[in-house]
Amino acid sequence: MRAAALALLLAAALPAGAQETDLTNGGTAADPAENPIETSPAPEERPANVGAGTSAPAVVPEPEGAPDAVRPAGAGVRDALALGDADHAACLAALDALGAVFAEAEPIIEEGDPDCGILRPVQLEAVRPGVAFSPPAPLRCPAALALAEWTRDFAEPAAERLGRGAITAIDHGSTYVCRRRNNAPDGKPSEHSFGNAIDIMGFRFADGDPVAVQPRERDGTMAEAFQDAVRASGCLEFTTVLGPRTDEAHADHLHFDIVERQGGFRLCQ
Secondary structure, rough: OHHHHHHHHHHHHOOOOOOOOOOOOOOOOOOOOOOOOOOOOOOOOOOEEEEEOOOOOOOOOOOOOOOOOOOOOOOOOHHHOOHHHHHHHHHHHHHHOOOEEEEEOOEEEEEOOOOOEEEOOEEEHHHHHHHEEEEEEEHHHHHHHHHHHHHHHHHHHHHHHHHHOOEEEEEEEOOOOOOEHOOOOOOOOOOHHHOOOOEEEEEEEEEOOOEEOOOOOOOOOOOOOOHHHHHHHHOOOOEEEOOOOHHHOOOOOEEOOOOOOOHHOOOEE
């Protein structure tokens, strides 16, 4: 398939050494004493059937010149990211058309924190027909839609070449988690705080062994080729893609998020 071939070609272009960041209100990297670097905590425990292991967070430099996130001033991020009725309805319709299984959920509002939460969450149970999202979890509709489109256009074609049958589940470690960077008591919120991010731990298939996301130092296997392909193709759908070789904190998962940055900048490392 053309999508899978494109993904495989993109894999070779991935640089190493980055971090989860939206660089809000900062622009370029600043003095670490004034603007501490974010490192992601280890995601929730990996499902037993896709391997195990967590990594300690590691501090890595912010990329030079990454633009600010596009966020309206004067409102908490939770409110600023809320979709209007028409946009929300269009997102739900597109998600339904892709065969996702989901339900509209009650608003997630963290008392005393105007940033954390999702005003119109969807509880995602399956990304595509026959592809479970395990465990079911809340996301903003645009993040769920990005995941479903990426699965259709890139992950499913790559699985055809892997030869283990169709993808039956995407296992994740976290979606919505109200936290600041580095789990600090204050400071810039993570994209997980708005339901904008997914940490993918592994993939399960109909006719073969699962593929756990893990460091693969050119082991020359089809599992490595699959992992590289889905990771590289993620940057065509998501605006942040991090994983093994980015830093120790992302050694056992792929972090995908949809933060909107100035100039359409994408951070894929």
